[in-house]
Amino acid sequence: MTQLNHLLGIRQLEKAQIEYLLNLGGSFVGLSRRNVKKAPTLRGKTVINLFFENSTRTRTSFELAGKRLSADVVNISTAASATSKGESLFDTGQTLAAMNPDVLVIRHSLAGAAEFLAAMLPDTAVVNAGDGAHEHPTQILTDLLTLRQSWTDVAGKTITIVGDIAHSRVANSHLISAAKMGYKVRLVAPKTLLPMQVERYGCEVFHDFDAAIPGSDCLYMLRIQAERLTSSCCFPSIREYHTAYGLNMHRLTLAGENCLVMHPGPMNRGVEIASEVADGAKSRILDQVENGVAVRMAILTSLCGGGTAPARRDGKRKQAESVMSAQARLL
Amino acid sequence: MPAYPVVKCMADFLIKGGHVIDPANGIDRSADVLVKHGSIAGVGKFKAGTEKTIDARGCIVCPGLVDMHVHLREPGQEWKEDIESGSRAAVAGGVTTMCCMPNTQPCLDHAGVIRQVIERANQIGLCNVHPVGAVTRNLDGKELTEMRELAGDGAVAFSDDGMPVWHGGVMRKALEYASSFGYLVIQHAEDLQLTEGGCVNEGWVSTQLGVAGIPSEGEDAMISRDIMLTQLADARYHVAHISTRGSVALVRQARGQGLKVSAEAAPHHFALTEDEVLGFNADAKMNPPLRTEEDRQAVIEGLRDGTIEVIATDHAPHHEDDKRCGLSCAAFGIVGLETMLPVSLGLVKQSVLSMPELIAKMACNPARLLNLDAGTLSEGAAADICIFDPEATWRLDRNKLQSRSKNTPWHGREMTGKVTHTVKGGRVVFEHGNIHA
Numbered sequence: 001m002t003q004l005n006h007l008l009g010i011r012q013l014e015k016a017q018i019e020y021l022l023n024l025g026g027s028f029v030g031l032s033r034r035n036v037k038k039a040p041t042l043r044g045k046t047v048i049n050l051f052f053e054n055s056t057r058t059r060t061s062f063e064l065a066g067k068r069l070s071a072d073v074v075n076i077s078t079a080a081s082a083t084s085k086g087e088s089l090f091d092t093g094q095t096l097a098a099m100n101p102d103v104l105v106i107r108h109s110l111a112g113a114a115e116f117l118a119a120m121l122p123d124t125a126v127v128n129a130g131d132g133a134h135e136h137p138t139q140i141l142t143d144l145l146t147l148r149q150s151w152t153d154v155a156g157k158t159i160t161i162v163g164d165i166a167h168s169r170v171a172n173s174h175l176i177s178a179a180k181m182g183y184k185v186r187l188v189a190p191k192t193l194l195p196m197q198v199e200r201y202g203c204e205v206f207h208d209f210d211a212a213i214p215g216s217d218c219l220y221m222l223r224i225q226a227e228r229l230t231s232s233c234c235f236p237s238i239r240e241y242h243t244a245y246g247l248n249m250h251r252l253t254l255a256g257e258n259c260l261v262m263h264p265g266p267m268n269r270g271v272e273i274a275s276e277v278a279d280g281a282k283s284r285i286l287d288q289v290e291n292g293v294a295v296r297m298a299i300l301t302s303l304c305g306g307g308t309a310p311a312r313r314d315g316k317r318k319q320a321e322s323v324m325s326a327q328a329r330l331l
Numbered sequence: 332m333p334a335y336p337v338v339k340c341m342a343d344f345l346i347k348g349g350h351v352i353d354p355a356n357g358i359d360r361s362a363d364v365l366v367k368h369g370s371i372a373g374v375g376k377f378k379a380g381t382e383k384t385i386d387a388r389g390c391i392v393c394p395g396l397v398d399m400h401v402h403l404r405e406p407g408q409e410w411k412e413d414i415e416s417g418s419r420a421a422v423a424g425g426v427t428t429m430c431c432m433p434n435t436q437p438c439l440d441h442a443g444v445i446r447q448v449i450e451r452a453n454q455i456g457l458c459n460v461h462p463v464g465a466v467t468r469n470l471d472g473k474e475l476t477e478m479r480e481l482a483g484d485g486a487v488a489f490s491d492d493g494m495p496v497w498h499g500g501v502m503r504k505a506l507e508y509a510s511s512f513g514y515l516v517i518q519h520a521e522d523l524q525l526t527e528g529g530c531v532n533e534g535w536v537s538t539q540l541g542v543a544g545i546p547s548e549g550e551d552a553m554i555s556r557d558i559m560l561t562q563l564a565d566a567r568y569h570v571a572h573i574s575t576r577g578s579v580a581l582v583r584q585a586r587g588q589g590l591k592v593s594a595e596a597a598p599h600h601f602a603l604t605e606d607e608v609l610g611f612n613a614d615a616k617m618n619p620p621l622r623t624e625e626d627r628q629a630v631i632e633g634l635r636d637g638t639i640e641v642i643a644t645d646h647a648p649h650h651e652d653d654k655r656c657g658l659s660c661a662a663f664g665i666v667g668l669e670t671m672l673p674v675s676l677g678l679v680k681q682s683v684l685s686m687p688e689l690i691a692k693m694a695c696n697p698a699r700l701l702n703l704d705a706g707t708l709s710e711g712a713a714a715d716i717c718i719f720d721p722e723a724t725w726r727l728d729r730n731k732l733q734s735r736s737k738n739t740p741w742h743g744r745e746m747t748g749k750v751t752h753t754v755k756g757g758r759v760v761f762e763h764g765n766i767h768a
Contacts, residue, residue, distance in 0.1 A: 090655060110657040111541040112611035132659065134541030172541050195538040196546075 004302050006118045006126045009135035010176045018141065018181065024298035025145050025291065031068060032293050041297075042071035045304045046101040049075045050092065051129070052108040057265055057289055058129050058138070062105050065296035071102075071304075089113055090120070097121040102304050105129050125303040136169040138299060139264050140177045142292040146284050147218065149291075150260060155182035160212050162188040162245055163222030163272050164234070166195045170264045171222065175201040188212045188245065192234040209245050213254040221247050221263045221272045238271055248274040252282065260284050342383055343367045344759075346752075349387025349718060353394060354691035355707035364392055366714040369757030373710055385759070387718050390751055393690045395427025395715030397706045398668060399697040400492070400517075400571055400595060400643035403429075403460070405451070406444065407436025412648035412735045414448065418457035419768075420646070420668040420734035422761040425717035425750040428459040428698070428705040429646075429668075433470065434493035440465035440476045442484040449485045457760050457768065459715070461487040461703065466505045466516060472498050478509055487701045490517035492571055495553055497523055503560045510566035515700060517569045518557055520578070521619070525549035530659050532620040536605040542659055545620050551577035558585045561592060569700065570594040572645045574619040576629035583638040593700055594633070595641035598667060598674040599740065601630045607740055613654045613661035615740040617647065634692065635683050641700065642692045644671050648736030666734045673746035676721060680747070686721075716754040723749035733766065 001016040010018075031039060047066040051059050059075065066073035076096075078088065089108060093116075096104060103125045106114050111132030118126040130136040147154050159178070165171045165187050175198070178185045185203040187194065199205050206212035213219070224241060235241050247261065261273075261283045269275045278285060346364040351374055353359075358374060365372040398421065404412040412420075414431075421429050431448065433439030439448065445462045452460030464486030468474045470493065478489055489509055495518060496502045502518075509516050526549040531537050533544020554570055558581060561568040570582060573594045585592040599617065604624050607615035615621055633639040647664025654661045675693065678684045684692070698706030705715060724747050729737040753761035760767050 089657060108657075110659050112658050115611055116657050132541050169541055172539070196533050196544060197535040198538050200535050200538075 006114075007137055007299055007303065008114050008118055008126065008128050010137045010140055010173045010180070011135065013137070013180070015180050018144070018177070021141055021295065021298045021302060022145050022148060024301065025141065025295040026148070028294040028297040029291065031297070032064070032290070037068050038070060039068065040070050041301055042066065042069040042304055045071040045103070047071045047073045047103045047105065047300060048096055048101040049073065049105045049129075050096065050107070051075070051077045052089070052106070052113075053130070055107055055129070057292060058107065061289070061292040062129065062296050064293050065300055068293070069297055069300060071300065074101075089116065093117045093120055097124045103127060103300055106131075108132070127299060127303065130169055133167045133169050133172065135173045135176075136264075137173055138292070138296060139170050140173045141295045141299070142288055143174070143220075143262060143264075144177070144181065145291045145295055146262070146287045147260070149287065150284070151217075157217040158184040158186060158215055159218045159220050160186040160188060160216040161220045161222065162209060162247065164193045164224055165189045165198065165222070166193050166234075167225070168222050174220070175203055178203070186212050186216065190235060190244070209251065210254060213251060214256075216255055216259055218260045218262055219247055219252075219255060221261070223264070223266060224268060224272050242271055246270075246272055246274065247277050249276050249280075252277055252280070262288060264288070344383040344385060345377055345379055346385045346387050346392050346716065346718065347377075347379065349390045349392035351392045351708065352687050352690050353708040354687045355394070355695035356709055358708070359687050364708060364716065366716075366754065366757050369714055371708050371710055371712050371714050374708055385718070385752060389722070390718050390720050391686065392716060392718050394694040394706045394708050395717050395753065395755060396425045396672065396693045397428040397697045397703065398426045398644050398646065398671065398693070399430040399641060399701060400597070401429045401431050401646040401668065402434065402648065402664070403431040403448075404648060405435060406447065410735070411650050414451045414460060415455050415457075416733065416735040417646070417648075417668070418452065418455050418460070419766050420666065420732065421458040422753040422755065422766065423733045423750065424668040424670070425672050425719060425753050426458060426668055427715035427717070427753060427755045428461065428703060430461045430463050430487060430701065432463050432490060432492040433465040438465050438470050439463070439481075439486070440468050440470070442477070442480050445481055445484045445486050455768075456755075457766070458755060459705065461485065461701070463488045463490050463492070463517060465489065466491045466496050467501065470494050472496055472501055475501075475505060475508055478514060479512060482512065482514060487703065488515040488517050488569070490519065490571065492517060492519045495519050495521045495523065499556060499560070502557060503564060506560055506564035506566035506568065510564055513567070515567045515569050517571050518553070519571050520550050520553040520557065522549045522552045525552060530620075531608045531616065532605040532622050534605065534623060536609060540609070540611065540658070545618070547575035547577060547622060547626065550575050550619055551581060554578050554581050558590065558592060561585070561590055567591040568593075572597045572600065572619055572643070573630065573633070573639060574600045574622050574626060576626045579629045579633040579638055583633065583636070586638060593641065594639045595643040595697070596630050596634060596639045597643060597645045598671050599665060601627060601634065602674050602677060603627075603740060608658065611658040612740065613658050614665060614738050614742070616658060616661050616663060617645070617665050618663040631678070631683055634678065640692060640696045642671065642675055643697065644668055646734075648734055649738045650736060651738075654738050665738050665740060666732065666736055669732055669734065670727065670739065670741050670746070672717075672719060672750060673748040674741070676748040679721075714754055714757040716752070717750060718752040718754075719748055719750045721748050723747070725749055
């Protein structure tokens with residue numbers, strides 16, 4: 001398995017790396033349930049969470065993941081204006097990297113933001129916490145860990161993703177992950193919410209939700225951002241959307257006995273998902289949240305040299321250590 | 332600003348031993364070219380006399396190239412390019428005549444700015460510069476410019492390039508008015524409602540990258556409308572930087588019907604595809620965007636069958652700050668003057684075009700469309716000459732470009748075909764990598 005230098009997207013991960021992170025993540029689940037939620041794994045490490053977009057669960061889970069492993073965690077939330085997005089990203093990235101963090105976690109509305117920073121900052125591990133409609137790898141790892149708790153293996157299963165596929169980094173990352181991990185993806189949306197040629201991922205595309213439900217092992221509901229989408233004519237109203245694509249108890253009965261329900265959050269109750277479903281027995285939504293902390297612990301551990309440290313950061317560290325030992329000799 | 336002498340002394344010289352290609356005169360043979368008093372004195376066999384001799388053995392000697400679509404950024408954005416740096420880039424690429432688009436600041440919608448650009452270019456004296464005047468004031472698509480006055484001061488065609496003339500009624504009037512005086516209207520064909528927010532070609536690549544796409548139908552729809560208006564107005568219409576399969580088919584059909592419709596293709600649209608932007612490469616972002624392989628092949632077929640008469644660069648310099656900000660935020664455009672010839676030579680290598688056909692598309696064809704005194708080696712014509720070694724290979728280093736901007740997708744790639752000399756008005760302005768200002 002290749003050593004992980006950054007976590008930029010599912011695209012860059014090998015299957016073995018995904019398995020490794022899931023196993024490591026699984027081993028961390030218990031830590032957060034303990035009375036004393038602390039391990040010394042990342043003592044002396046610095047993690048910066050740089051969030052250019054609003055986030056509750058992703059930012060909090062990265063923060064808790066770092067703190068429970070004893071890292072020093074700094075959170076920065078910046079509202080990026082539409083025009084200065086790029087510039088502020090470049091300058092902020094360079095500035096923060098100059099403070100020598102071990103890991104820089106970034107969320108940005110700009111697709112490619114994490115890759116952009118990683119190319120710019122050779123000595124800092126960059127984690128993509130969501131970039132535009134491109135990728136959201138930590139969410140996918142969270143989902144896979146959650147599904148493994150119910151299924152042991154995702155291979156051969158069918159996950160049906162419903163909603164605004166066109167603007168969803170979660171859907172995009174799942175489509176990439178499916179090919180690597182051997183599960184099938186069905187997409188359900190009107191054409192206005194589907195990106196062009198998405199079927200080239202090898203997924204099945206449905207416009208009729210009811211037709212897609214039988215045979216699904218998991219119904220994965222995406223958040224609908226009503227403000228954005230009604231004005232751009234992607235659908236006519238919330239009411240019509242809910243009728244056509246909302247997951248209610250009736251639709252859930254069309255699914256098999258063992259079909260699970262997931263949502264990456266935050267939910268719009270009564271829009272893409274009915275409360276009875278979200279809070280019902282099939283829902284794994286809160287497990288996703290809990291596992292999100294564990295998976296992010298695994299990611300931080302792996303990037304901070306849980307295995308062998310990446311060579312290029314080794315170089316910088318060795319240099320620093322030799323300076324320190326020289327100083328020690330002088331003393 | 333350095334003081335340039337307006338008249339520079341010119342020695343007579345002989346370009347000896349090259350293979351001369353002058354499509355306008357049907358010349359495609361080994362010959363010498365004699366230059367006297369700044370003009371072509373003849374193409375044939377000449378005994379070396381007292382004049383200086385340029386050894387052109389192994390090289391092709393052709394008319395200085397004509398690039399009818401460049402952005403020189405002066406006035407207004409001189410940190411990206413100015414007329415001097417753009418002229419240096421031009422002659423380094425074998426280009427001796429270029430037409431600069433009007434989207435400067437202020438834009439080329441008044442005679443004063445047109446005159447300023449021409450005077451500045453003449454002062455520099457490296458390359459002939461012909462401005463393209465704006466179709467509408469401020470390029471805002473509402474009121475027509477004083478086209479007759481602009482033409483009188485040197486505008487050779489009209490365009491709102493960078494922006495389409497999007498309003499159907501205004502476009503109709505522009506075509507009617509311009510054609511009353513024989514002027515060519517050049518359209519940046521884009522339906523802005525269809526392309527809004529887009530950043531790369533819409534399709535498999537935009538889907539994988541999670542960025543908004545620019546559908547090819549945005550270009551096709553505008554050209555389709557414009558062709559109907561061209562017929563209505565009995566006008567002359569030119570499609571800038573054609574990039575889609577549908578657009579090439581529309582232009583082919585219109586020409587088949589005898590309409591005065593022409594088109595140009597940019598080297599990147601027949602040499603590269605949308606795959607270049609995978610990995611969020613902002614130096615492969617331009618508008619129209621790089622398209623699919625199918626589109627690329629259609630553009631090549633259009634060049635082959637004559638639907639597309641002209642190759643032009645859409646040379647669009649941008650500062651690194653405008654590119655180094657993530658793909659979605661990055662400015663559209665790449666520099667092209669210094670790569671036009673080697674990239675286009677690929678068409679000869681792939682047997683799409685013969686060498687004379689290729690050179691015609693970069694010399695006499697655009698000159699004919701714009702009624703320019705350029706693009707030929709006719710006796711008595713200004714001695715604007717490009718000499719290049721078609722077999723020389725070299726690696727493109729963006730930092731060695733003459734252009735002030737370095738936004739090229741070809742950085743680090745091997746090029747075949749190298750300009751050795753550029754002669755403008757009988758003066759050697761570029762010689763083995765060096766500019767003679």
